[in-house]
Amino acid sequence: MGVAGTTTAADAFLRYVNLSSVAGVEPIAVDHGSGAELWDVDGRRYLDCFAGISVVSTGHSHPRVVAAAREQMERFIHCGTYLYQVPVVGTLAERLAQVTPGRLEKTFFSNSGAEAVEGAMRLARAYSGKTEFIALETGFHGRTNATLAVTGNRKRKHHGGPYLGGVAFAPAPHPTRCRVCGGGCTLRCADAVEDVINYQTSGNVAAFIAEPVLGEAGIVVPHPEYFARVKEILDRHGILFIVDEVQTGFGRTGRMFGIEHYGVEPDIMTVAKGIASGFPLGGFIARPEIAESFQPGEHLSTFGGNPVACAAAVATLDVIADESLCENSARLGEWMLGHLEQLGATHPVIGEVRGKGLMIGVELVESRESMAPAAQRAVQVRAACRERGLIVGIGGFFGNVVRIQPPLVITEAQLDSAVGVLDEALRATA
Template sequence: METIQKYREYVCTSFVAAVEPVVVERASGATVVDTSGREYIDCFAGIAVTNAGHCHPKVVAAAKAQADKLVHAASYVYHVPVVADLAERLAQITPGALKKTFFGNSGAEGIETALRMAKAYTGRNEFIALTHSFHGRTVGTLSVTGNMLRKKRGGPYLPGVAFAPAPYLYRNPFGTDDPEVLAQRCADMVEWAIKYQTSGNVAAFIAEPVLGEGGIIVPPANYFRYVKEVLDRYGILFIVDEVQSGFGRTGKLFAIEHYGVEPDIMVMAKGIADGFPLSACIARAEIADAFQPGEHLSTFGGNPVSCAAALANIEVMLEEDLPGQAARKGEQALAQLRELAAEHELIGDVRGLGLMIGVELVSDRRTKQPAAKQAAALRAYCREHGVLIGVGGQEGNVVRFQPPLTITWEQLERALTVFADGLRTVSRS
């Protein structure tokens, strides 16, 4: 309890409803161990960060070896081999013609880079974003975030941002339950936003291929293809935010690969280095080269230790087929969760790709009234029974399953059993 008390006295945590009462001492794979020795199955992975599992031996070994040689050298002042190697590797594994990378420290820094890069290349200064989206907590990234709960008391935000409806099938303003109709209508609204909410000076459209903080919202299959047709008509760049959905999480190395379109700029973070702080903003060469001297920099960006961890992490992803593991395990988890939905009125919707899964809880299926209190109670039940899950969504009523992709079948089955038991308990109460 000493650590918890120190948190109360010295760590600023007023921005979260409550810090989980778990004092983490160590972790391995999908197992977290507290200071009393109690083990938990981690189904949140540090908010979808430790995709290759906690403390993967190859990743840790690579970071240790690099730390023995060089910890920091200002990677934009000097040439550092491991930074060059990682940039080359990202150009090889990312979709389309993405080639040149700017390294930062966080997803928000990566998104800020993408926004500035789009402005520099196009000479334009407006953006189109989606409702329910989340892109970071700086003023710039919150300006393109469509989520009131994340933005409150932080304004005024930057002008020049227009919003189109997220392709959220369970809750959409068009009254349709047809994914194809939704895809077309939402894409049409992107063009509507361009024509009626901007001055016609739009540099880029930014979107998450699966909206994470918004409640694990999975767009219909054709949505991004329709949107890309709109963007191409207006000469607008496509920025894809893979901060949370990247690195195997959705069953492919990058979630945008599910949709068959190529982004102009892509941002990665979270799962890129299996827990070491790093972000990457990769773009087509001509777009990245639009920056002029003095327009951008990051003191700690391209940290050699984090870059070494990221290189090892990529090799682990490919060698162990972690995207394939995520696809197979996610398919099983989704099937079981949908069976539970048939039994429990508390579940309004189950959705996801790979091991990026959301279970939306409602107190009334007819009205779709969000059940935030029940979601919090379910999270507490799971924690008390040895399973760590997340809760998100605009209304705080979406249970989030985002475990390390290395979670074993036995651990996954145990976690789903605890979740099912928790559902019964919370439903009764």
Template sequence: MTTELSQRTNEAVEERYDEYVMPIWKDLDVPVKRAKNCSLEDYEGNTYLDLFSGISVANAGHGNEAVVEAAKTQLEEFVHGCSYVHPTEPVADLAERIAEITPGNLRKTFFCNSGTEAVEGAIKLARKYTGSKEVIALEMGFHGRTLGSLALTGNKAYKDGMAPTINDVAHAPAPYAYRCRSCDESCSEDCADDLEQIIGTHTSGDLAAVVVEPIMGEGGIIVPSSEWLARVKDITHDHGGLLIVDEVQTGYGRTGRMFASDHFDVVPDIMPQAKGIATGMPLGAFTAPAEIADSFDSGDHLSTFGGNPVSCAAALATIDELRNGIVDNARVQGEWLSDQLEPLESSFNTIGDTRGLGLMQGIELVDPTEDGPRGVASKPDRKLAKRISAYLREEGIVIGVGGYYGNVLRFQPPLTINREQLERSIKALRRALKREEGDEDA
């Protein structure tokens, strides 16, 4: 029998997850009863500062009133119009708004339900437009967990026991400056030239697309040099392919600009989006110039729930909220946060690197007594990252842990976070690091 709401506890929720929900996460952090702005509350009244925002989803803040009101208003009109059967105003308005805010000549949008679907749709569109089949992604990149997107994801941990279905995929090295084996710490455009060799050695000359994240999220908040993305686009075009820039995690203000591509002055050929697009309502999209988008014929690609009018109404309100100061806050607070994190590298031996843009910042934790993979940098310390995360949770702070080696703390809070909340986070992080390094005053 379902537990009565008044009797629900954290333990009861977790027990039902164990019994009735397929395994989805190794560690349950906080069973959430309600969330508001940057705070989570569990079933026992404990509150937590959320530094992960549901993996970069609640960009406009949990329970943003304007977004909630927009969704409620649309719910009272109709819930499901199926935008690929009946045209609806929320879909038309959102598509027009996306054309206004996306880089360059990106104009026409296909709506779906998630980032994974957006990436797979973008691949289909690239193949249709170019008439080619082969795709190149990045080592350590992440583009989803369905069989198609899993082929692009460059991490065995996500693929183990579940072979992907797209065979025409190769992987190029990531612009991971801290652990780069082939260039200096700048990991400049020269690193992008590795793509030329991958095309020459791993493809048959039938390139449809190169897919990259402008900042690699699951890979460990890996930020390329300012020249890298432009060079990748040039190489891709030289070989007849399209550049797909996956902005699922980086888009909608996360990096202090509306899209991370804006930092690099690069206009994608196709741009998948999701996560922060509707502040938690299920919605994905991919956008392309009219010439590319129009290569799809009617019926080439469909989605029953894609472009749900309630989600689109929430997305329209989200964009308005983001443009009304929230993206600016992400830039300002992100610059302050970066300035606070960088000195930690010299203060703590267990911090190998800090990096990021806006409110997408990573802290790479290491064991300084051992060399890293192939002797590059220090050994990644996955266990330390888990201990720091657990300590912060005891302090009432939820933070993400990820990266290819599982050793990166991920600062990705709602973009509405304020300075006081960030200062609290930095102080708690310092205490945790001091404790780990044996400082008795921690």
């Protein structure tokens, strides 16, 4: 027997989409978007400073991205990238080889960031012949069984185990909350990676995996020398470095990739989110000798490297270059950090402002003396911002960090408006 029809599409969304695992869906029925703005079905406009969880870096429905996708759809939508030679997929892979750091060259395409990370883990095992991994406490890498195994957050793993064995966790390189270094990073957290190798593993470690800026952890920016110190340790032990650029890639941090801030060359890189301006696409990129360690039949993806998504990704790379979005992210990110720090002078609830480029976190605390997380206040601030036409996110291990990750096409005037709304929201919830 069928079900009775619903009054509106929004009603259908709330009734028939399984939302049981979602903490809370914003009460906005989205109708359309353009640039850094969204409109709901009632015509109300919102300034989007979350970009679909840091995805639509070129803005909503960028004309060049839409045109590229439309042109490819008129040719064909799907044929199986790993069955036939698809020119647009080759073009994208070549472009990625040109913009990624170091000797990264060959890309295996997937549909999402989690798939990219899981594929990278399989590749690391295939190349090294080893089985174990080291990840970071509070790090996040996806919601599949393997990616949750290397996610250092109990809240994300609840009801999902048992997970993969052979995973050890190093201290989170959080400059203000690190329990190893204390207040202010001394790089003891980096040196602790060697202790993890020696005391928590069997010495059979295939790879160390980390985000260059820890996104879900609350926009945590490691010490500028952290990854260089860790890479020295990894090289000494013959361990690969997988950098997870799913959230930090494609201009988000003010550089094309977040790891470029640290001057370190990864062995494998994972990408997704901003790669195709909202079309589902991910991938992992490696040096040729690592990439070619897969044997026939060891890995495949039916929809990975979808031609429409790849065409959108090529156009996205063009827009990032032609509109100087990396530079825009760096400039406006510095401007935004300065103005948010000024807010901290009048709002004691702001414990810390941190970030790189347009990947910014505002941590809310009960007091700066205790730095006790103010998670409920963050929820209230997000709601107050939404009521005033501003969309922000919430994150952090304790759920107390307001996340500001807008499309990279956002303007200074729009960000100035966002700062004003955030100021109002903080006052309204005081």
